[in-house]
Amino acid sequence: MPDIVVEILSPSTARYDRGEKSDRYATLGVRELWLVSSEAEIIEVFALAEGRYVLDARAGLDEPIRSTVLPNLIFPASAACVSETGPPVSSIRHTSCTP
Numbered sequence: 001m002p003d004i005v006v007e008i009l010s011p012s013t014a015r016y017d018r019g020e021k022s023d024r025y026a027t028l029g030v031r032e033l034w035l036v037s038s039e040a041e042i043i044e045v046f047a048l049a050e051g052r053y054v055l056d057a058r059a060g061l062d063e064p065i066r067s068t069v070l071p072n073l074i075f076p077a078s079a080a081c082v083s084e085t086g087p088p089v090s091s092i093r094h095t096s097c098t099p
Helices: 014-028
Strands: 004-008 032-037 042-049 052-060 064-066 074-076
Touching (some): 004 014, 014 032, 042 064
Parallel strands (some): 004 032
Antiparallel strands (some): 042 052, 064 074
């Protein structure tokens, strides 16, 4: 099981990703969940606490974002957001959640 999961939200699946899918990750024990919203231009970092995710950090495009699980992982939030003028960051890839 990974320690960190990064989900790139899309308008059509954001509700599912924030709800049922996040609950599955918590049940599986994923310690940190990142939700990247290119539409809102933010990244939210959630930490697992007592079986539920709590918001640990939130960053806009010009702000640095840091992992609590991997403290040396720091980068500008804009590096994970996809814009209409640029390609997605290749180091962030979509994964599916299967119980």
